[in-house]
Amino acid sequence: xxxxxxxxxxxxxxxxxxxxxxxxxxxxxxxxxxxxxxxxxxxxxxxxxxxxxxxxxxxxxxxxxxxxxxxxxxxxxxxxxxxxxxxxxxxxxxxxxxxxxxxxxxxxxxxxxxxxxxxxxxxxxxxxxxxxxxxxxxxxxxxxxxxxxxxxxxxxxxxxxxxxxxxxxxxxxxxxxxxxxxxxxxxxxxxxxxxxxxxxxxxxxxxxxxxxxxxxxxxxxxxxxxxxxxxxxxxxxxxxxxxxxxxxxxxxxxxxxxxxxxxxxxxxxxxxxxxxxxxxxxxxxxxxxxxxxxxxxxxxxxxxxxxxxxxxxxxxxxxxxxxxx
Amino acid sequence: xxxxxxxxxxxxxxxxxxxxxxxxxxxxxxxxxxxxxxxxxxxxxxxxxxxxxxxxxxxxxxxxxxxxxxxxxxxxxxxxxxxxxxxxxxxxxxxxxxxxxxxxxxxxxxxxxxxxxxxxxxxxxxxxxxxxxxxxxxxxxxxxxxxxxxxxxxxxxxxxxxxxxxxxxxxxxxxxxxxxxxxxxxxxxxxxxxxxxxxxxxxxxxxxxxxxxxxxxxxxxxxxxxxxxxxxxxxxxxxxxxxxxxxxxxxxxxxxxxxxxxxxxxxxxxxxxxxxxxxxxxxxxxxxxxxxxxxxxxxxxxxxxxxxxxxxxxxxxxxxxxxxxxxxxxxxxxxxxxxxxxxxxxxxxxxxxxx
Numbered sequence: 001x002x003x004x005x006x007x008x009x010x011x012x013x014x015x016x017x018x019x020x021x022x023x024x025x026x027x028x029x030x031x032x033x034x035x036x037x038x039x040x041x042x043x044x045x046x047x048x049x050x051x052x053x054x055x056x057x058x059x060x061x062x063x064x065x066x067x068x069x070x071x072x073x074x075x076x077x078x079x080x081x082x083x084x085x086x087x088x089x090x091x092x093x094x095x096x097x098x099x100x101x102x103x104x105x106x107x108x109x110x111x112x113x114x115x116x117x118x119x120x121x122x123x124x125x126x127x128x129x130x131x132x133x134x135x136x137x138x139x140x141x142x143x144x145x146x147x148x149x150x151x152x153x154x155x156x157x158x159x160x161x162x163x164x165x166x167x168x169x170x171x172x173x174x175x176x177x178x179x180x181x182x183x184x185x186x187x188x189x190x191x192x193x194x195x196x197x198x199x200x201x202x203x204x205x206x207x208x209x210x211x212x213x214x215x216x217x218x219x220x221x222x223x224x225x226x227x228x229x230x231x232x233x234x235x236x237x238x239x240x241x242x243x244x245x246x247x248x249x250x251x252x253x254x255x256x257x258x259x260x261x262x263x264x265x266x267x268x269x270x271x272x273x274x275x276x277x278x279x280x281x282x283x284x285x286x287x288x289x290x291x292x293x294x295x296x297x298x299x300x301x302x303x304x305x306x307x308x309x310x311x312x313x314x315x316x317x318x319x320x321x322x323x324x325x
Numbered sequence: 326x327x328x329x330x331x332x333x334x335x336x337x338x339x340x341x342x343x344x345x346x347x348x349x350x351x352x353x354x355x356x357x358x359x360x361x362x363x364x365x366x367x368x369x370x371x372x373x374x375x376x377x378x379x380x381x382x383x384x385x386x387x388x389x390x391x392x393x394x395x396x397x398x399x400x401x402x403x404x405x406x407x408x409x410x411x412x413x414x415x416x417x418x419x420x421x422x423x424x425x426x427x428x429x430x431x432x433x434x435x436x437x438x439x440x441x442x443x444x445x446x447x448x449x450x451x452x453x454x455x456x457x458x459x460x461x462x463x464x465x466x467x468x469x470x471x472x473x474x475x476x477x478x479x480x481x482x483x484x485x486x487x488x489x490x491x492x493x494x495x496x497x498x499x500x501x502x503x504x505x506x507x508x509x510x511x512x513x514x515x516x517x518x519x520x521x522x523x524x525x526x527x528x529x530x531x532x533x534x535x536x537x538x539x540x541x542x543x544x545x546x547x548x549x550x551x552x553x554x555x556x557x558x559x560x561x562x563x564x565x566x567x568x569x570x571x572x573x574x575x576x577x578x579x580x581x582x583x584x585x586x587x588x589x590x591x592x593x594x595x596x597x598x599x600x601x602x603x604x605x606x607x608x609x610x611x612x613x614x615x616x617x618x619x620x621x622x623x624x625x626x627x628x629x630x631x632x633x634x635x636x637x638x639x640x641x642x643x644x645x646x647x648x649x650x651x652x653x654x655x656x657x658x659x660x661x662x663x664x665x666x667x668x669x670x671x672x673x674x675x676x677x678x679x680x
Contacts, residue, residue, distance in 0.1 A: 025478070051478055057508055062467050062501035069471015072456070073479070092498075097464055103663045104457055106448030110666065142664050165666040194669055241669035276671075 004184040007040050007177040009151035010116075013158035014041060014078060016188055018048050021076060024162060026053040028063055028080030028116075037082060038118060038177055060086050064093025064115070068101065071111040076162055084119035084171070085128025087137075098167040099142030111167045114158070120173035120212050120262060121309050124302040130174060131299045132211075132261070135268030137169050138240035144193055145169045145240040149214040151182045153237055156191030164193065173212040196243035198250065202230035205319050206250040206257040208273055210236040213260040213310060220315035231319060239269045244276045248284075251277060255286040256322045260310050265293035287325030290318045338538050338550045340582065343557035346610050348618025350557075357409075357560045361625055367408055367556060368620055371400040371613045372631055374424045376638035377433070378587075381440075384646060385591040390440045394421040395587035398554075401612030402518045402581045404428065405559035410486060410567060415454040415476075417469040417487035419462070421518075421585075425488065426455040433641065437649035444655055444663065454483075463489055463496030466515065470502045473513035473576075484570040486514040486563070492523025494537045503544035503578060512570035514563060515578045518553060524589045525598040537580040546576040553583030554610040584610070 004012065017024045026032075026041055032055035035042025045053040056063050060081055067077040081087050087094065098111035121130040137145045146161055146168055148154035154172070161168035199214060200221055209217040214235045221231040232250050236242060251257050257277060259270035270291040277289055292310045300308050345351045359367070378397045384390045396403060399421070407416065407425040416422075416429050423436050430453035439446025439457060447457040459465035469487030476483045493499055494517050506513050517537050521528050534540060541548025547569065551558040559581055566577035584607035588595040595604075620626035657679035662668055 057501075057505055059501040059505060061498055062470065062505045065464065065467020065498065065502070066471040066474060066505070069468040069473070070475050070478075072468065072472055073475025075475060075478070092461055092464055093467060096461060097468070102665065103444070103660070104447045106444045107663060108447070108449045108451075109456075144669070241671045244671065 001183040001185055003181040004151045004155075005178050005181050006148070006151045006154045006172065007038060009155040009184045010040050010158055010172060011042065011044070012184065013155040013162070014044060015047070017076075017159060017162045018044065018052060020188070023074055024052070024076045024078065025070060026078045026080070027056050027066065029056060029058055029082045031055060031080050036080060040172075040177075041080070060089035061093055064090035064098065067113045067115070068093055068097050068111055071098070071101070071113050072109050076112045078114045078116060078162060081115060081117040083129040084117045084133050085131050087115075087117060087133060094167070094169070095137065095140035095143060099140055102166065103142065110165050112165045113167045114161045114170050115167065116170045116172065118174050118177070119171045120175055121299065121305050122212070123174045124305070125174065127301070128299075130305070132263035134169075134171055134239050135261075135263050138269055138272065143167045143169055143240070144238065145171065146193055146238050147171045147173070147211040148237060149173075149176065149211055149235050151184050153191050153197070153235075155184055156189050157193060157237065159188065160190045160193050163190070168193065171211065175212050179215075191237070194238045194241045194243055196237055196246040197235045198232060198246065199235045200231065200233040202232035202254065204230045204254060204256070205322060206232045206234060206247070206254045207260060207315065207319070208234045208236065208247060208257060209260040210239055210269070211262065213262055216310055216312055217260050217315055219312040220319070223312055223316050224319055229319065229323065236269075242269075242273060242276060244280060247273065247277060248281045251281045252284045255284055257285075258290045258292060258315070258318045258322060260292045260315055262309060263293065264296045265291055266296050268293070287322040290322055292318045334539065334542070335535065338536055338548070341549060341551040341558045341562055342555055343561060344555045344615055344619060346554070346615050348615050348622060350619070355558070355561050357557055357564055359560070364620060364623075365625055367404060368616055368626055368630075369634055370404045370408070370428055371556070371616065372634040373638040374400050374404060375613060376635045377642055380639060380642040382587065382591065389646060389650070390437060391442050392590065393440050394423075394590050395585060396421060396424055398584045398586035398607065398612070399518055399520060400424070401556040401559050401616075402516070402553045402583050405556040406486060406516055406563045406581075409560045409563035410484070413454055414483050414567070415469070415472050415485040417456045417465040417472065417485060418458050419465060419488045419490065419493060420458045420460055421490070422458060422488045426458070429453060429455050431455055432645070434645040434648040434652075437646050438652060441649060443649075443652060444660075445652055462493045463498035463502075465489070466493075466498050466502035469513050469515075470505050470511055473506065473511040474509060476512055477509070482571050484512040484514060484567045486516055488516050488518060490517065490523060491519040491521065491528045491531050491537065492526065493517065494540065495531050500540075500544075503540065503546060503576070506576035507544040507546045510573065510575035513576045514566045514570065515576065516563070517578070517580045518583050519580050520583050520585045522585075522589070522598065524593060527598070538578060541578040544578070546578060548578045548580070550580045550582065553581030554612040554615070556612055556616055
């Protein structure tokens with residue numbers, strides 16, 4: 001089995017699907033000739049040609065609309081939005097046009113589109129390059145939102161997303177592209193969209209996270225372990241729809257939970273997870289479910305982003321609060 | 326060079342005109358080739374559509390239709406542009422462009438269902454290459470671009486036409502679409518029906534450019550301005566644009582200058598922003614009256630024909646609105662199931678609240 005970082009795993013998924021299905025096309029700003037600003041699609045244009053992998057003018061709404069139009073034509077577009085903060089320019093095409101196509105045509109048309117975008121902080125990037133907008137997208141009906149935390153999941157989830165006949169938003173954490181290598185199978189395999197994964201087993205508290213925060217939570221769990229506290233970590237992998245069954249099974253065991261997200265605290269994925277725990281498992285709780293999240297401000301300039309983002313220490317603090325409730 | 330050549334583009338474009346308001350051919354060389362049967366068919370569709378529009382306004386007032394955007398006055402642009410295309414070409418309409426998609430194959434009762442807010446209205450039959458009317462102004466321009474790229478990638482010869490208005494030509498999506506189509510030489514026709522008003526806002530508040538057709542210059546595509554009350558000018562421009570597109574010569578922007586005789590919608594009052602004099606002037610340019618004059622002179626049409634088509638149209642509208650009204654109502658579980666190919670588990674559970 002090959003060792004890949006997340007960037008290579010994503011590229012491999014796209015390569016598998018480009019090889020398998022002639023209807024798969026890849027486009028976006030700078031994705032063709034050089035393979036994107038992060039080189040995720042590097043080499044694919046050379047391998048598959050300029051009709052399959054191509055550069056677009058610098059126009060995000062047009063990229064979204066192009067994907068919708070190609071979807072109507074039976075293609076499976078993989079459209080890259082260069083940085084997450086640029087999705088606002090294309091939001092109508094994504095969460096209005098693509099997401100409503102099946103519904104408003106009564107199933108006559110659909111949008112088998114993957115919108116890929118890098119997101120996430122901690123890399124000292126320019127303004128509006130690093131926000132975590134998954135909550136905004138998760139609130140939009142008609143799209144699924146996937147946030148992988150590791151190379152294996154990234155490849156398997158992306159292949160599932162490309163084969164999905166409905167629009168999927170695929171969010172790639174900037175800090176995870178090169179963070180580490182892991183074993184990734186060659187060729188074709190899928191990870192099911194909408195299924196969470198228990199990445200660390202424990203009996204005292206459940207920590208629910210996704211994307212980069214899975215790794216921040218893992219560091220916190222190691223700290224907690226030193227004090228004899230066994231934390232279970234659930235990697236959501238998909239934030240819309242949320243795999244509440246896996247969460248409930250864990251909460252029934254631990255009776256305590258916290259949710260960690262990189263997005264601002266209010267009205268996001270964490271709030272949704274807590275609402276669903278409330279609906280399905282409230283009698284199993286010994287303490288309120290807390291959120292570890294940045295404050296409800298804009299994503300800050302690079303100088304203070306490390307203080308703004310959730311840290312292992314803040315996760316430990318929240319766990320101690322629910323344990324001592 | 327002694328001076329910096331600061332310049333505003335001031336060269337006017339000529340307006341393509343073939344048929345005068347008196348029903349005379351003013352530019353014989355540009356008259357599109359149309360058989361007598363085709364001429365009669367165009368006239369039939371225009372009279373039918375005017376009658377359908379009259380009836381729809383009444384149905385709207387009776388509460389039997391929902392949102393409805395009247396079309397009278399724009400029959401030459403709507404009927405002519407669609408007529409100039411092949412059956413398997415693709416139509417991406419704006420919200421007012423129901424006639425084009427109906428004449429392209431959408432059953433009339435489904436147009437009524439769309440207006441009444443029923444999902445089946447958008448369930449385009451297989452083999453009919455149209456999208457549902459678009460509400461977000463300009464969004465369809467980008468879909469047209471994507472569909473056109475699809476034809477290009479598949480090496481098929483179809484072309485795509487998309488419609489918007491003078492207001493739509495101010496949208497960012499309009500510029501992104503034109504520019505993109507220019508770069509990739511896409512087989513698409515951007516058809517702007519400039520009816521002078523974006524709801525209430527006059528054309529003078531949309532652009533300082535001399536015409537909408539000028540905007541093609543910046544995108545590096547072909548641009549042309551036509552008399553939108555002249556069905557022959559419209560057909561000529563669209564046929565030529567389609568031919569260029571099929572030959573791999575790329576996109577065309579067509580500005581057709583027209584007028585809607587009625588308000589923007591059934592809840593709009595045009596007397597607040599238009600004068601009676603202006604309306605009167607445009608009534609003189611009526612696209613149906615001028616085609617009728619031309620056809621009467623050729624012995625192809627009579628007033629009796631108009632009366633007959635009106636009766637046919639009324640009967641058809643009555644039958645189709647009844648069919649729409651008898652269509653089974655939508656349900657919340659049905660709505661839920663129409664969001665995704667496979668309904669996610671959380672959404673599936675939500676059905677229980679709506680039993």
